[in-house]
Amino acid sequence: MEYIDNDYSKLLNLLYQEYPWLKKEKISLNSNIVEDFNLWGDDCITFLEKLCEYFNVSCNKFDGEKCGDEGFNPLEIIKFIVNIITSKKDKKYGYTIKELLDIIKEKPQPCYY
Numbered sequence: 001m002e003y004i005d006n007d008y009s010k011l012l013n014l015l016y017q018e019y020p021w022l023k024k025e026k027i028s029l030n031s032n033i034v035e036d037f038n039l040w041g042d043d044c045i046t047f048l049e050k051l052c053e054y055f056n057v058s059c060n061k062f063d064g065e066k067c068g069d070e071g072f073n074p075l076e077i078i079k080f081i082v083n084i085i086t087s088k089k090d091k092k093y094g095y096t097i098k099e100l101l102d103i104i105k106e107k108p109q110p111c112y113y
Contacts, residue, residue: 007055007104011097014054018047027097034094040068044094055104062103068093 015022015037022037033039039047044067052059095103 007101008097010054011051011100011104014051018050029096029098029101031097032094033097033100034066034068036094039094042067044068048095051100051104057104057106061106062095066093066095 012024012027015027016024019037019039026036031037033047034044045064048062048067049059051057052062
């Protein structure tokens with residue numbers, strides 16, 4: 001699927017509008033809005049809500065758990081250390097640009113009779 005299209009441009013414009021500190025050359029299809037752009041917790045949820053409104057998609061397509069928690073959480077550090085020792089992968093936080101575009105492109109098309 002080709003992603004350099006109108007939806008891709010609109011998504012980048014929304015990101016730059018909301019977060020002008022993002023560096024354009026650092027954004028790729030694999031960029032993660034939580035891990036790469038540091039949009040944790042409420043910041044992530046707020047962005048996803050704006051994305052849903054902007055692209056007219058259902059927010060039900062997103063899992064708020066993937067946004068993580070804001071702030072310092074000592075339990076997360078302990079889990080991180082245990083995961084390193086046991087070579088266990090922790091769950092992935094956030095959404096990549098490609099995942100966001102996939103969700104945007106899934107929106108139902110109008111039905112004409």
